[in-house]
Amino acid sequence: MDTKKRILDEALTLFSEKGYANVFVGDIADRVGIKAPSLYKHYKNKRAIFDAIIDEMNQRFAEQAKSMNINGTDAQKDSEIYKNMSEEKLLALGRQFFLYYLHDDYNKRFRKMLTIEQFNSKDLADIYSKLYVDDPLAYQSMLLGMVAQAGMLHTDNVNIMTLHFYAPIYFLLTMCDRDPEREPEALKTLDEHIKQFNRLYGRTK
Amino acid sequence: MDTKKRILDEALTLFSEKGYANVFVGDIADRVGIKAPSLYKHYKNKRAIFDAIIDEMNQRFAEQAKSMNINGTDAQKDSEIYKNMSEEKLLALGRQFFLYYLHDDYNKRFRKMLTIEQFNSKDLADIYSKLYVDDPLAYQSMLLGMVAQAGMLHTDNVNIMTLHFYAPIYFLLTMCDRDPEREPEALKTLDEHIKQFNRLYGRTK
């Protein structure tokens, strides 16, 4: 990988572990395997590295959103899929989301960095809320809404149902970020959560 | 208030807004109304101020835990209270917890500070998990468990039921910490959540 990208990568790792202010330009350089002054051949200053990370995230996000939309409209037409939503599939959905967010290297680091930096500016707070509050709720509402329309879940308030699905996942996710040793416990709880969710919302009225 | 305490108070405010590393000793001194070097008459160094905040929290916590235990054992004997747990009372419980944690000046600032600092040490991570994960779950499990025993809520897994009650509250709480403007929305969602929770777990089998 070329140096310019490696800098972003190593910087993100460090920022996610210690926060922007506790990372020295020299730390980043060390990890990349160059000396601190050489960093300035690639970025104007330390802040520019941080900004570039945010920019990169915006790009990644834009791409992801695009593919999501495509899936979304495809899925809307094809409502057959949702007619046999079983407990197993709900479990798979929840686990997949949880494990992807938890372990995907980029997601994990970016989320932890944002957690640390979220109070430093409105912009960062907005990004956090978008990525970990509003977008997941919107996406999962769409999904669970389809399942409900197909008659496999029952509610008169899809948004609250989605909150009941997602909030425990978020809760367990932030717990594992803080304390990775609790992942097994979290996975167990996640499964129990989704089974119970399915019992609560899935049974025929 | 004497200076020594005012220092802790103002430091906590600043740490909760910007994080330890972004706060200068001079900032704290300014707010207290003294010069930076005078701070050293009260604390050995900047880190000692942070540690004193943690110590103070431990003390407060110990007291609170004590009073909780007393209430707990009192309540255990007196199970009559839980026999007429209505939707209104559940709403009151949830709102009370949410608003207290959200607005209580000490809680709010301490929680935000921990949010920022949680990845810097195992100790801080443990404190966070204890205060905002394990203790609330344990306490509310105890409470909801009583209500279930009194026959007003139905579940075969109190812990998951408690997770379903608490996780959305936690989710909304962290959202409001990040973006206080969303509090009205959060309060509305909170009410809907609890009403739905009551419908899901409260109805007779």
Add this chain to the structure above:
DNA sequence: ACAGGCGGCTAATTCGAATTAGCCAAAGTA
């Protein structure tokens, strides 16, 4: 009255971290 300590201040010190200056070799390119 006065000795001591508390808590404030200004001025000085230290020190670490970001950044800049200026050199150089390799690689590309007219």
Add this chain to the structure above:
DNA sequence: TACTTTGGCTAATTCGAATTAGCCGCCTGT
């Protein structure tokens, strides 16, 4: 070939923030 860009390095600079030195007035107890 000779010129330029690129990206690395060491040494120097700058600067800001934590901390220390040393002074002083005030209260308190004798």
